[in-house]
Amino acid sequence: MTIASGLFGRIIVAMVIGAFAVSAPFTANAQQRKNKMAPFTYSNPIRFQGDVSKDELRDPCIIREGDTYYVVFTVWPFRGRDESALNNPDMGSSPGIKLYSSKDLKAWKFEKWLVKSSELPEDCPYKHRFWAPEIHKINGMFYIIFTADNWKEKSYNPAGRWGTAGYAFVGVADKVTGPYKHITYIPNGCCDSTLFGDCDGKIYCIMPHYDISIQEIDLINLQKGVVKWVGEQKRVITPDTTGDTVLTEKPHYFEGPWVEKFGAKYVLFYAEPFEKTGYWTGVAYADSIMGPWTKDRRGRVFLGGHLAVFSGPDGRKWFSYRNEGEKNRGLLCVDPFEMDAEGRVSSAEPTVGPQIVKGLHAANSVRILK
Numbered sequence: 001m002t003i004a005s006g007l008f009g010r011i012i013v014a015m016v017i018g019a020f021a022v023s024a025p026f027t028a029n030a031q032q033r034k035n036k037m038a039p040f041t042y043s044n045p046i047r048f049q050g051d052v053s054k055d056e057l058r059d060p061c062i063i064r065e066g067d068t069y070y071v072v073f074t075v076w077p078f079r080g081r082d083e084s085a086l087n088n089p090d091m092g093s094s095p096g097i098k099l100y101s102s103k104d105l106k107a108w109k110f111e112k113w114l115v116k117s118s119e120l121p122e123d124c125p126y127k128h129r130f131w132a133p134e135i136h137k138i139n140g141m142f143y144i145i146f147t148a149d150n151w152k153e154k155s156y157n158p159a160g161r162w163g164t165a166g167y168a169f170v171g172v173a174d175k176v177t178g179p180y181k182h183i184t185y186i187p188n189g190c191c192d193s194t195l196f197g198d199c200d201g202k203i204y205c206i207m208p209h210y211d212i213s214i215q216e217i218d219l220i221n222l223q224k225g226v227v228k229w230v231g232e233q234k235r236v237i238t239p240d241t242t243g244d245t246v247l248t249e250k251p252h253y254f255e256g257p258w259v260e261k262f263g264a265k266y267v268l269f270y271a272e273p274f275e276k277t278g279y280w281t282g283v284a285y286a287d288s289i290m291g292p293w294t295k296d297r298r299g300r301v302f303l304g305g306h307l308a309v310f311s312g313p314d315g316r317k318w319f320s321y322r323n324e325g326e327k328n329r330g331l332l333c334v335d336p337f338e339m340d341a342e343g344r345v346s347s348a349e350p351t352v353g354p355q356i357v358k359g360l361h362a363a364n365s366v367r368i369l370k
Contacts, residue, residue, distance in 0.1 A: 040313045040357040041106075044350065045323050045331035048100060048108035056330035059132040059192075059256065061308040062320035065176045069102045069310070071320065072114065072133040072144075073332070080129065081151045081162055090117040091151045093128035097144070099177065105313070105334055114144060114178050123156045125149065126183060129166045131191060132256065134308065135176060138197030143219070144180045145170045147191040158185040165191035168207075172222050182223045192306070196259040196289070204289055206257040211238040212270055214290060236293045237284050239272065245282075247299035249274050254282070256306030259289070260317065262339060262364055268293060269345075271305030279305040279324045283345045301347050304333065312336050315361045323350060339364050 047055055058074040075094045079085065085092025096116035102108045113119075120127045126148035133146035147166040150156035158167050168189025171180035186193065186205065193207045195217075205217040216230035239254050241247040256271035268284040281302040284293040304321035312318035316336045323333045336357065338346040 039359070040104075041354060042104075042334060042357070043106065043354045044333040044335070044352055045328040046106070046108070046333065047331065057332055058322055058330070059306045060320045060322060060332050061134040062310045062318075062334065063135045063137065063176065063308075064311045065137070067103060069105055070111070070135065070176055071100050071102075071108070071332070072097055072135060074131050074133070078131075080165065081149075086151065091128055093117065093151060094130040097130050097133045097146060111177060114180055115146070115183070122152055123150070125156055125158055125167070125185060126169045127152070127156075131166060132306070134194055136195045136197065137176070138195065138203055139201055142173045142176050142178075142180075143170055143195055144173070144178075144183075145186075145193060145195055147193075158187075163191075168193040170195070170219065170222065170227065172219070182225060184222055184225045184227050186217070186227050187229070192255045192257065194257050194259070196261075198261070198289060204259070206259055206268070207233075208253070208255045208257055208270070209235075210253045211235055212254050212257050212268070234290055236286075236291045237268070237270070237295055241299075245295050245299040246297055249276055251280075251282075258308055260309050265343065266293075267345065269307060269309070271307075272300070273305070274300075278303065281305055281307055281321075285343070296344055298344075298347060301345055302337075302350070304350050312357075314357045314359070317364045321350070325350065325352070328352065336361075337364075 049055055056076060058078055060071055060073040062069055062071045075098055077094060079092060082092055097114045099111040099114050100108045101111050117127055128151045129148045131147040133144060136143045146169055148169055149163050149166040154161050168186040169183050170186055171183035173180045190207050190209055193205055196204045196206060203217050203219055204214055207213050213233050213235045215233040218228040218230050239251045241250050251272035251274055254270045254272055258269045260267045266286045266289055270282050272282045273279050280300040281304060282299060283296040283301045286293040304324050307319045307321035309317050310320060318334055318336045320334050323329055323331045333350055335351050340346045
């Protein structure tokens with residue numbers, strides 16, 4: 001080794017050490033700034049519709065896009081087809097699907113009607129009801145899915161008759177605010193059907209037929225008004241008290257499903273009405289979207305049904321749900337949730353009143369259940 005080469009090597013080492021000396025404090029300072037973020041505050045219940053008689057809502061679904069939260073929900077009135085109410089506005093049905101937005105989950109503003117009954121043709125098959133609307137971002141597109149039918153004439157409906165709980169429809173847009181186009185009937189879809197987009201690009205429809213079933217769905221030709229099923233439909237969980245749960249009271253049925261994926265684990269949330277104990281959320285887990293699914297042994301995990309999951313302001317996943325407490329029943333609420341050491345959704349009480357979230361949290365993770 002020459003004197004020159006030795007000197008050059010020492011210079012390089014010094015430069016590397018200096019770089020680490022600069023980058024380490026920078027990283028530490030960035031982490032400190034992250035940890036010192038102002039606490040985030042929110043308060044349940046959330047009131048925002050501006051009309052006390054209509055402040056109650058059902059089936060809320062919040063989706064976050066960028067720094068903005070958007071919510072859709074079942075708008076009052078909530079009834080099905082009722083002969084005694086057909087002379088009311090919109091034949092007594094919900095008037096459509098409203099979209100609201102917020103930057104902080106506290107102050108909400110009305111954005112627009114995504115679907116409005118009074119603006120639709122008389123023979124439109126999705127002119128009434130508008131139950132359980134949801135928006136899902138899948139493969140870079142936004143899909144709206146909801147339950148509806150037409151109460152004017154039986155022949156205007158997909159099956160030529162009025163559905164007991166309506167029919168499932170899906171539409172697509174390139175922005176969360178719409179416009180949603182090519183709204184199409186999902187053949188044999190049912191009330192409260194939901195969508196899940198997996199990491200391999202496949203889309204699945206989760207349907208509550210008393211129990212809950214899952215099937216892959218092809219929406220590639222939705223712009224042509226064509227929706228196709230792929231493979232077989234599989235029933236994955238049933239409302240009973242045997243096997244994996246410790247319930248002593250059987251739920252009437254399952255509804256309002258929602259699927260999330262944490263790492264390699266699939267988590268299925270579902271609503272379960274009980275005669276004695278109210279409207280709860282149950283949870284099931286699987287290593288594959290098509291199962292087998294294992295129901296959470298606790299049975300009732302969260303008091304609040306038909307919830308949706310969204311990315312919160314603190315790095316965690318949050319619930320949007322309808323409050324089921326005696327004082328605030330029917331009002332919109334939000335709360336973060338965690339996964340416990342066993343890879344289960346942590347059981348927690350819905351919050352009431354002002355809440356403080358301090359700093360950022362690591363994203364929810366789940367261990368593989370054995």
